[in-house]
Amino acid sequence: MKSATWLIHMMLPYRRRIILALILSSLTVTSHIGLMATSSYLLARAALHPPVLDLMVTIVGVRFFGISRAVFRYLERYVAHDVTFRVLSQIRVKFYQAIEPLAPARLLNFRSADLLRRIVADVEIQQNLFLRVMSPPIVALLVLSGYGFFLARYDLRFTAILAAGFLMAGLLIPWIVKSLSRGVGLSIVALKTKLNTQVADSLLGMTELVAYGQAQSQLISVRHTNERLTDQQRRNAWQTAFSSALTWMIGNLSMWFILILGIMLVEQGKLSGVNLGMLALGTLSSFEAIVPLAQVPHHLEQNQAAAERLLELIQAQPTVKDHQSMVSIPKDMSLVFKEVSFKYGEREPWALHRLSFKIPQRGKVAIVGASGAGKTSVVNLLLRFWEFDQGSIELGGHSLRDYSQQEARNYVGVVTQRTHIFNATIHENLLLANPEASDEDVKSAAQKAKLHDFIQSLPKGYDSFVGEGGFKLSGGQRQRLAIARVLLKNAPILILDEAMEGLDPITERDVWEEVYKLMEGRTTLVITHQLTGLEKMDEILVLDKGQVVERGKHGELLEQNGFYRRLWNSRVALHAAT
């Protein structure tokens, strides 16, 4: 119900065009009725050999309806589809506006193929709302009133037969189809989503599936879903054919009744015989308005299912909300965490628990710890991807919550361990960080990130396409591209989250040198478990289960003989072994 209100609300601005489309649609059916009626009248009159002049008006009528039917059909299609596509574009805009603030926290709950299906197919299905759900009953009513009125001029019983036929075909058949097809619309939407998700998963994980010999079983599961979908679609096609046959059967029956009543009236001298064919064939043609009604329940069900899936996202509350009137200018570029506690979900354990640290302007702090200790969670909070539960975070002397999400992110340049590379050129991928950057700036950033020589070796240089997810680049090259991006962004706060992951030791050392230069004059947070270059940090925090278990400078931590020392020893041992 909510979804219907929402969709109707979307259509309201286009009510004039909608009314025009409905009128044109009714005129198309009327022209069809007119063509059949005037043609049969012409034949009946012509059989009596009247003077040709007597037939002229009817001949003009046949010509007029023959042409007007095509013209009205064209105009009706044009206006109805124009309205539909306008409404679809409105829905798309609203949908994008609604889901943008949900990223990434809320959207993580949805599988990407499912999201894609909602964005594309569920929106697309809404085109049926006007064309196949709302328009057919209204047009049928208009045709019934118009043609019924015309028949009443000859005998009210003609109108009664027409109304009975329309009621049976327009209400009874959709009801039968609805009972037979209950759930088909829903299951088609659900199965299409499942198939999409399975195919997307299979494509993304193809290497693993082949490597572990699971390709065949995955294929069987995809085929199974596909067969179930085909079954449902076949059921739907069968019902469409059945309902159409039933409708035309009732149309033919109505024509017969009109004919029988007409013959009786002709015998009684109350109706001229030349009108018989006109009334009968006109009635049959009027059923053109009824045929689409049978599919209304099916389309309505599909529409509702898809609209509810859209609304689920549109009405979801973002995890992080911007306050209304705030434009905070940081006093400096310090970062302060005070007793910050955070969990990803109510039932999840603390990802961070009473975490406190301070990075003064231009200070350098590193966070180290085992996998899952909570290091990346610190970055997620700083970038305002998630909202923390307790404590406070300050950026430049103001609460982080006083900045809009975009403002806060503008002050931060970040290199994460999972850099997304777009299916575009290297140049375009670099410009993402700073669309205003000149070619010189781009080149200089690539040089500093030790990427320039590699780019130069490519036939198209900076204009080389890197493929989906940057698959034409090695892990190290992708990481260097991420570093070049952050160099280009030139933000006052720098976060390096496992930034050197995937680099060989020599490149790592070279890139570190550049990164150190970049750190100069910036507030820096380094997150790592590799311990490279941490001697230069003002403070190192050792995290375990979201809590600080050790803190101090590199030398102090080594002396403490704790987790940091053990991590250091294992690293030294590893280097000695290699």
Ligand SMILES: Nc1ncnc2c1ncn2[C@@H]1O[C@H](COP(=O)(O)OP(=O)(O)OP(=O)(O)O)[C@@H](O)[C@H]1O
């Ligand atoms: N989106 C999420 N939803 C639920 N729990 C999450 C989510 N992301 C992380 N976690 C959990 O929060 C805890 C901290 O994760 P986090 O990614 O911050 O660790 P990390 O120290 O960065 O690990 P790594 O070094 O492996 O990247 C882990 O227990 C993890 O399972």
